[in-house]
Amino acid sequence: MSRPAHRRPEYHKINKDLFVLTYGALVAQLCKDYEKDEDVNKYLDTMGYGIGTRLIEDFLARSCVRRCHSYSEITDIIAQVAFKMYLGITPSVTCNNSSRNEFSLILDKNPLVEFVEELPAGRSSLCYCNLLCGIIRGALEMVHLAADVTFLQDRLKGDSVTEIGITFLKKLDERKYRRKK
Amino acid sequence: MADEALFLLLHNEVVSGVYKSAEQGEVENGRCITKLENMGFRVGQGLIERFTKDTARFKDELDIMKFICKDFWTTVFKKQIDNLRTNHQGIYVLQDNKFRLLTQMSAGKQYLEHASKYLAFTCGLIRGGLSNLGIKSIVTAEVSSMPACKFQVMIQKL
Numbered sequence: 001m002s003r004p005a006h007r008r009p010e011y012h013k014i015n016k017d018l019f020v021l022t023y024g025a026l027v028a029q030l031c032k033d034y035e036k037d038e039d040v041n042k043y044l045d046t047m048g049y050g051i052g053t054r055l056i057e058d059f060l061a062r063s064c065v066r067r068c069h070s071y072s073e074i075t076d077i078i079a080q081v082a083f084k085m086y087l088g089i090t091p092s093v094t095c096n097n098s099s100r101n102e103f104s105l106i107l108d109k110n111p112l113v114e115f116v117e118e119l120p121a122g123r124s125s126l127c128y129c130n131l132l133c134g135i136i137r138g139a140l141e142m143v144h145l146a147a148d149v150t151f152l153q154d155r156l157k158g159d160s161v162t163e164i165g166i167t168f169l170k171k172l173d174e175r176k177y178r179r180k181k
Numbered sequence: 182m183a184d185e186a187l188f189l190l191l192h193n194e195v196v197s198g199v200y201k202s203a204e205q206g207e208v209e210n211g212r213c214i215t216k217l218e219n220m221g222f223r224v225g226q227g228l229i230e231r232f233t234k235d236t237a238r239f240k241d242e243l244d245i246m247k248f249i250c251k252d253f254w255t256t257v258f259k260k261q262i263d264n265l266r267t268n269h270q271g272i273y274v275l276q277d278n279k280f281r282l283l284t285q286m287s288a289g290k291q292y293l294e295h296a297s298k299y300l301a302f303t304c305g306l307i308r309g310g311l312s313n314l315g316i317k318s319i320v321t322a323e324v325s326s327m328p329a330c331k332f333q334v335m336i337q338k339l
Contacts, residue, residue: 018257019188021227022302025220026195033202047198051190058186086187115227131191 016088020114027128037125044127048134049141056139059085071168074145075103078136078166087111091164101168104152110162119156127151133164146170185259185281192282195220196298214301221305222312229310232256242336245314246273253310258282271336275307276329283328296324300332307332 030040063081068074072095079091089109096102112129119126127133133149140147146169153159199216203209232253239245250262254277264276282299286292300322308320317337324330 015184015188015256017231018224018228019184019191021224022188022191022195022220025223026191028223029216029220043198047191047194050194050197051187054190055186086184 016111017114020112023112023131024115027126031120031123031126037123041125041127041130044130045134045137048131048136049138050134051131052135052138052140053142055086055135056142059139071101071103074140074168075105075166079105082139096165103166105164105166107162107164110155113156116156124157127154128156129154129162136164136166140166140168189282189285192299192302195302200298214297217298217301218305218308221302221307222309223305224302225306225309225311226313227309228257228306229253229313233314239314242271242316243267245311245316246275246334249307249310250275257306271338273334273336275332275334277332278329280328280330283324283330287327289326291327293324293327296327296330297322300324300330304332307334 027040027044030043034040034043059082062085065077065081068077072093075093079093083105084090089107089111091105091107094104094106096104110129112132116128119128130151133151137147137149140149148165148167148169150165151163152165153161153163155162196217199213203213233248236248239248246265246267250265254260254262258277258281260277260279260281262275263278264274266274266276280300280303282303283296286296286299304320304322308318311318311320311334319335319337320332321335322330322332
């Protein structure tokens with residue numbers, strides 16, 4: 001019994017489906033357990049933080065990223081290498097302020113919400129993908145960068161795109177300054 | 182594949198999250214296992230639908246179990262079930278000698294008492310998959326020495 005060759009690529013997609021479906025089941029269970037959206041969001045963020053602190057090791061082992069010298073380089077790597085590696089998408093990066101420590105990742109395609117039609121009734125402030133914010137925050141903290149990561153826009157809530165905002169909290173430039181002296 | 186790491190970490194976080202928010206005691210432990218199993222059930226149902234969209238019709242129960250052991254397990258855990266045994270009367274035992282979700286945990290008897298928490302989701306996964314293929318079952322797991330484990334499937338004849 002031979003299998004048709006075109007079935008091979010299916011396996012990779014199913015694998016991603018496993019993660020997406022598990023995440024959906026998790027959010028559904030959390031919605032059942034917690035009444036308030038803020039509690040669910042906070043829980044997802046905490047969970048993501050735990051995952052991020054471990055995922056960074058896996059990421060650094062798999063990719064050969066060199067040392068970064070600026071926040072924009074770091075954000076580029078998150079968008080072009082990390083997201084590509086784990087979710088298969090490449091969000092675009094924009095810088096939000098002149099002091100170069102606030103960035104946005106714009107996701108036009110979000111695989112986590114592939115099977116989500118809309119947020120359940122009464123859950124309008126639920127950040128469905130809050131896990132991602134926690135993961136980024138946890139991973140950055142493990143490389144000694146404190147950052148605030150939140151959802152600025154969310155397609156599920158009616159906005160046109162999904163936007164994740166990263167605000168780096170400590171300035172990298174100060175160390176560079178001292179070295180130049 | 183990088184996806185595997187993500188799922189592994191998410192699974193571990195889910196397990197620890199469910200247990201963190203529960204109090205101590207036998208009853209609570211059972212409740213947590215049930216919660217995890219139900220989550221696995223939902224995921225299993227969805228997965229098997231996407232997976233068997235283009236496959237041929239299954240001939241009988243044994244064919245379905247072989248599908249679970251080979252294709253399903255390979256896709257989800259990157260390897261096949263090592264041993265399938267049956268008594269041809271509705272009981273199947275699936276043996277995996279190197280279960281992906283336990284390999285990182287220990288290679289022997291250490292943490293044996295915690296192993297059941299990490300198998301509940303997979304039991305639900307199997308049960309959900311079978312349920313959407315038209316088979317009602319009860320799935321349990323046992324571990325005697327990590328990372329090998331056995332899943333026992335009891336088909337419920339309606």
